[in-house]
Amino acid sequence: MKTQVCIIGGGPSGLLLSQLLDRKGIDSIVLERKTKDYVLGRIRAGILEHGMVELMREAGVSERMDRESFIHDGTVISYGDEQFGINFKELTDTTVVVYGQTEVTRDLYEAREKAGGKIVFNVESVVINGADTDAPFVTYTVDGEQQRIDCDYVAGCDGFHGVSRQTIPLDVRREYEKVYPFGWLGILSETPPVHEELIYASSERGFALCSMRNENLSRYYIQCSLSDKPEDWTDEAFWQELKRRIPKEAADRLVTGPSIEKSIAPLRSFVTEPMRWGRLFLCGDAAHIVPPTGAKGLNTAASDIHYLYHGLVQFYADGNTEGLDTYSGKALARIWKAERFSWWMTSLLHRFPDQSEFDLKMQQAEIAFLRSNHAAQVAMAENYVGLPY
């Protein structure tokens, strides 16, 4: 088989790239290791920056998002029973959109299917060959048969555990990582959200987050120990612990119910450099991971896709490789700022096992500064709604 861009990974990054390219007449094939149902079973954050919303529109997949999503003008930060708002709209004249990543992925799959896009599921043994030559090709097996795709470029959109990053030789690749000493236990429940905005809560017992998907679907998280297992936590124990970590007036209003999903995610910051090796380009989780505090995962993937898409369109228009040549530098410049913001929010709001009394005072002083200082609020709001591309 032959295509212009071979895309490894059918998560949101790969699908969005494939859909955007298709609309410019650029051919791609997506190779996905799992099934579509498996990919759509993964539950991830639900906050879209303006840039991601614009990309969905440009990709022609925004119809349901524009109809069903919720615009959030701000967020709430609490510590103990104290709380204050950060009003993004007033501070930056920008808002964020609440629309689950699962829904984004569903809409993208639907659009690719409608357009007759080529997606091969259940691929195994994917190998990217000759990425540092002018004639790369990808081999894989499906249903026990080996296949080969010759292409101009390879987009590595295969997430943190994919093969694309590993294809870049160790003497070229440099990795930066921070693993946090806790996880997030999250549940989804068919209950009305406790508040119209998200509440990021710092408490003596650890961090908690009240988020949502729609009027009757809530997403809540509590900081937990890395040794915890989801099955250790009954729904009742989860709700009790959540109530202890959010302001009393919110806890009194909280509507509880059975969880329909419960899982634990570890927290990690990770970046690999460079994001390009020859004709292979890394995008999204294949190149970087953020802790979920601040919801930058999908949004950082979106800026990568934006830069790569424009680079490819430029190349196929007139052979100009400038956009592709500057891809890694431009993508990384924005990624590192999102990494800093996610690390900052994580450090500000969580309890760390080795935290001293002094460290605690520093956290409290920083929260108090944020509460009272306009410039600090602007800085937070600008980062939360998304830095410019």
Ligand code: APR
């Ligand atoms: N071959 C083909 N597909 C693969 C391979 C492989 N060797 N390895 C992994 N994949 C697939 C995975 O099954 C997954 O569907 O690549 C896809 C990668 O999707 P994601 O992990 O969702 O990564 P990405 O598309 O970059 O999305 C970024 O997802 O993890 C969140 O926080 C992250 O929200 C962000 C978004």
Ligand code: PHB
């Ligand atoms: C979510 O809704 O799942 C969510 C929202 C905001 C975050 C993280 C997760 O910072």
